[in-house]
Amino acid sequence: MLIEIHMLKNYPATNLNRDDMGAPKSCIFGGVQRGRISSQCLKRSWRVSPLFQKEMAGHLGIRTRKMPQLVVEELRKDGVAEEYLPIVLKKLTGFANKNGKENDLGITNQIVIYSPDDIKAIAEVMKKQVEECSDVKKLEKIKATDIEKLVKGAEARPISLDIALFGRMVTSPAFADVEASMQVAHAFSTNRVVMEVDYFTAMDDMIKMNEDLGSGMIGDVDFNSNCYYIYASLDVEKLLENLQYAENPEELVRSAVPALLHTMAYSNPTGKQNSFAGNILPSAVLVECKEFPVPVSYANAYAKPVRALKDKDLIQNSIELLQEKVLQTEHDFPSLEKVERVWFSEGGKYPFADDAGIKNADDYDSLIQFVVDTLKP
Template structure:
């Protein structure tokens, strides 16, 4: 029986005050044209990075099972070989380079680096080291050609191609030259867009010299400007549940734990650009977690930009709820389960489309339970 198509859509309305959370090469807050007006934008890469960082502080982070993204895999393997086997660093580096040559990764400008970043788990490095740990002393005694021949057929690719950490299982990995190492991402993240038109503003600031004698004048020693904007963003991501289970070697319980961590981290995270200047530590105005058999991005609710002289959030929430209803009427996309978090005191008449509001932690638990039940039902069918 084919695996069920099951997705969790995350819809968020998130207000950021004056900030520059994600800037372009000129220091300008990123933007995009949508609905014929300029919108504030935060790239999907920036919010994924913020999510991964938040997951390292969620109380469930285990450093030895963590992931890393680096050009320096050889240095990591070298360090673990030296630590595990007791051989010297030069010998460990020689053995590490022989092992990793099996990957046929394009070398970088420095001999200790690859040409591009690799995303992998630290436990996978330990798996590579374990392939030779028991015979490391004998191997490093071999001439270069014999060493290369001896380790040539060791399953280095297999070590990097299985046993993925949660981060890699969620966000995937692309290695163009080595398809065997590719991991299809279970998570897709859209660029966050403001629900309304936005203009860039400028903060003019000065800095003075605290030790400057008054006799030399009172003028500033530096003057500059920082660009910023403020916006209510519509954020969207979707998680392919079956893809996540597959990426974690079929472990459903591990996938559901990873899913819970992602939902919490993605919702609570904020990109940290210029954070010390703007302190944009806000939480979402509204969050809706929807279990579906087909992902649906609701950004079309805001193709006609929201315009208001009395706040943006409440009207944006009504637009989002109306889009939920329209999606069901037009396309017949009935959600399997919907669990939302919002303030009924600030936003009326959302219950019919978004469900009655939950505390966010309860919304996450209810969503995970709905996924577990659906998977269980499919398993019995």
């Protein structure tokens, strides 16, 4: 089964995802410039959101270069002698490095997302190496690449939910590469973007009127305002395959799907949020559940940028175009007919027609429950 999520979020002045110059990211679509939020930004905002971390606690990994420090903490808990731990720390910095080059920084050359079982597997190997060495000097002579090869069972080791969802690519035999079960598009604005600049000053509280002039500093920050179309596709069978070595994978998937839908709606990218507080809920969400194994984005509903009109705002026009695209696609491609669709719009103001064969959810929780029910055997 494929679960496809289509979401519209209308943001006020924000700078959610910056480029190398500090400006909001953008792209050209339909021949005009649009606001953009990268898929990497979206996935990270979902993965590390407090809501997702809470709902899926115990099933998530950690993406870091500080793996050696995590393993040392495990070994310290297991009672490994302190004099061995600095050597262990240095040896592990050579992991995921073709030459096994170690460093004194306590970090790996490559950033990797690890499951809890990955950390345990490394800790078990390192503990055995320490036990087999009669002194610290013998441990120092062991090469990092040799230790890495001793971390067996990568293909059958349980991975965390976030790895199963978003995938992992790593140049180390100690960890398995994982093909993502979830595709996430770069979100783009349904409207033409207009980039703006906020010029600001920071006032010195010690300056007294008529005695000193000027401010403590001046600066500027770029921002824009957009209605974003967000699209993601989840292959449930692939997710189950990725989680096959986890405890009760079917139950984990049934828990993960509502947690993911909650998170996508209730979390936002964190860029410049202290300056703009762009904390927005979706204006409309369409979820499609289908057995036909072809994901379909409705991005081309917005090939022509949307504008606010006298009697319709940007949100309403964006919603209507999405609804039209859904119905037109169903008509033009009858192979896609066997699709269970559920629709939510804020306040129920923009429902699908009764004869469209699409369920209109009264609220967002009802939409999520509909999707959960489709997962039941």
